[in-house]
Amino acid sequence: MPPKPKKSQKKKVTVEDVSPTVAGTSGTAEKGKGVERFRNAPPLRTELSSGSSSATPKIWVKYADSRPSKVVFDGRDVDDLIRAIKKELSNQLGDVDVNQITLRRHGEEKDLDPGLVVDQSFENNSSTPLQVTVEASIGTLTKTEKGKFVQKRGVEIPFPLDLTRSLKAKSPGKFSQPPNMDKDANPKEENVQDYFMCECKALENYASIQNKLIVRGTHFSPLLDTRKPDFVFIPSDSPLDSLNVVAVGEIKKRVSESFSNADIGHALSFGEKILQLQPRRNYVYVVLTDCIIINIYRVSRNESFSEKYTQFTYDYIKSEYLTYKKQASPSKGWRYLVTILESSPERLGWVEPSLRFGQETVKLVRSIGVGRTSVVYEGIYKDISVAVKMMKKANYLPCVERERAVLEELSELSSPHIPKILFYDENTLVMTPLGEKVNNLRKKDINNIITTLKQVHSYEYVHRDLQKYNFLRNLDDSKENILIIDWGYSTNNREDTAFAGALECMPDEVLKSLTNEENIVYGPKVDLICFVRSFYLMLHKPSMERVAFDRDDDIKKRAQMILNFWKDCSKSDVWDSIYRAIEGLDYDKLIQELERFF
Ligand SMILES: Nc1ncnc2c1ncn2[C@@H]1O[C@H](COP(=O)(O)OP(=O)(O)OP(=O)(O)O)[C@@H](O)[C@H]1O
DSSP states (O other): OOOOOOOOOEEOOOBOOOOOOOOOOOOOTTTTTTTGGGTTSOOHHHHHHHHOTTOOOEEEEEETTSOOEEEEOOSSBHHHHHHHHHHHTHHHHTTSOGGGEEEEOTTOOSOOOTTOBOOGGGOOOTTSOEEEEEOOOGGGSOHHHHHHHHHHHSEEEOOOSOOOOOOOOSSSSSOOSOTTOSTTOOOOHHHHHHHHHHHHHHHHTOTTSOOSEEEEEOTTSOOBTTBOOSEEEEETTSOSOGGGOOEEEEEOOOSSSSOOHHHHHHHHHHHHHHHHHSTTOOEEEEEEEOSSEEEEEEEEEOSOTTSSSOOEEEEEEEEEEOSOOSSSOOOHHHHHHHHHHHSOTGGGTOOOOEEEETTEEEEEEEEEEEOSSEEEEEEEETTEEEEEEEESSGGGHHHHHHHHHHHHHHGGGOOTTSOEEEEEOSSEEEEEOOOEEOSSOOHHHHHHHHHHHHHHHHTTEEOOOOSGGGEEEOTTSTTOOEEEOOOTTOEETTSOOOBOSBGGGOOHHHHHHHHHTOOEEOSHHHHHHHHHHHHHHHHHOOSOOOOBOSSOTTHHHHHHHHHHHHHHHOOSHHHHHHHHHHHTTOHHHHHHHHHTTO
C-alpha cells in the first residue's frame, strides 16, 4: 500500500522573489571635499559644552517611515554624524554601507556634504528631524547608472603592475591602424572587434612577448553563465572555462572622447560575474577598449558572501592610448595590455579554485551547470569526482539550507538515486555522485524513479521540481543509475513555503491556480504528475519552450498556454489510466502504466 499522504495544506501561490544582487561601493572620491570649506566653523559639541558643561549634543533623525530617533553626537562633521546614525539605527541600517547613507535637513531636498561641520544650525527637535536616506545600491542600478556611478564615485588608481619593457617593431600587433582611426570612419562594431582580436593574435605569436596569458574571443559563447563578454584573458594551456578566466574585456566604439556609461556598466558587470563564478577570488581586472584607447577597471569583492548582499567596489586606471603611435615608443595603453598578457594569473587576482571544509580540500575542475539559483562545478576530492553546488546570491541561501536538510534526512534511505552530501557550508554543497545529463529515460529508470518518490513521499517530502534537467545519470556506476537532483525547493506538508518548479510539467490544478491566482494544494501527486509529464516531454520532444518558474509578468498567460497544451495532448485511455493511478497514489500501477512505453 502506498503511504497515506498527510492532509494537504492550503498554500498561497507566490512566485519566488528573485531580487537582484544588492551591491555598494567603498569608493567615495567626493568624500571630504567640504572639509576645507568648513574648517573654521565651530562644531556643535564645542558650542554646547561652552554653554553647559553637561550638555551631550543630541540630534533628531528620521529614517524612512520609522519614528524620529535621538542620536548622541560626539563628532565634528556630517560624515561622523552619519556613522553615529548608522550605529544608533543599527536595526534598520545594519546592512547598509556607510557610503550609501546621506542626510538632508528637514524639508530640504539637497544632500548635506559629508565634510560639513555640524554646528548649532543642526539643533532640532522631534518634529524637525534630519532625513536619513539610503542611496539606491549598485546592484539595483541599470548599466548606464552603474557606469555613471563608477565615473563619479569610483576611485582612480595607478596602473598596479610593473610596466613591460617589451616593444614591437612592426605591425601587426601595434593597434596602429584600427578601422575607426579616422574620425569620419564609421566601421561596424564587429569590424573593430575583429581588428582587436587579430592584433592580439599577432602579439600572441610574437616571440619577444612572454605571453603568460592569451586573449580568447568569447563573443559567441556563453562562457560566464549565460553572459558573453567579447574576450577573456586566459592561460594559454587552460581550457576555456569560467573558472580559468583571469581577466575580461569588451570592445566598444566610443561615441565621443569617452565610452558611454552603458558600455562601462556593461563591461563591469562581466567583472562582477567572474567574481560570482570564481568563489575564492577577491578582484578582477576589466578592460574596455575601442582599439584606440584602453580603459582598465578593477572590480573587487567588498564583503563576504555570508552577509546579506554581494558587494563590489570599483577602481579605475586613467584612460590611455592603446594605439602604438611612434615607431619606437609604444603608448602607455599598449604597455598596459602587454603587461597584462605577460603577468601571471595570480598577479591579476586569480586564485586557484579550491574550497576548504575544515581540514578537507575540494579542488574545482570546471563548471558543469548553471541553474536559476546556483552554479555547479565538477570538483575532485581525494580522486573522487564530486558535484559542487554553490549559490549565486545570498538570497538563495535558504535553498541550499533546505536542500542540505532534506538530503541529510533522505540519506537514511541509502538510495543510489538521491545525491549524498560530503561537505557543506552555508553557501555550498559538495555531493556525490557526479551525474551526466540525460535526454531519454530507460525502462528501469521508471521503476527506480517512482519507487524513490514513494520512499521520499513516505518521509512526507515532495520534490516539487521534477523535470528533465533534474534527472542525471551516474555513469561511474556499473548500473548507470538515474539520479534525482535539485532538492532545494522540496517541501513537506508540515511547513508553509512559497511555490516553485518548472511550469511545463506542472499538474493542471497548479496551472489553474496560477491562472486564477488561487491557493494551491500540495501533495505527492504533484511530483507524480510532474514526472509523468516530464517523461512525456522527453519521449515525444514536442516543441515547447522551457518555462522556468521565475519572476515573470506573463506567468498567468504561460500557465494557460501549458494548460491548453496538456488538454490537447492527454485525451486517451492511456492517460486516463495513468491519471487514475496517480489519483489513487498507486505507485506500482503507475510503474506498470509507464513501462508500457518501452
Ligand atoms: N550531481 C550532479 N552531477 C552533475 N551535474 C550536476 C549535479 N548536480 C547539478 N548538476 C548540474 O547543474 C545544473 C544545476 O543544478 P541544480 O538544478 O541543482 O541547480 P539550481 O540552481 O537549483 O537549478 P534550477 O532551480 O534552475 O533547476 C543541473 O541542471 C546539472 O546540469
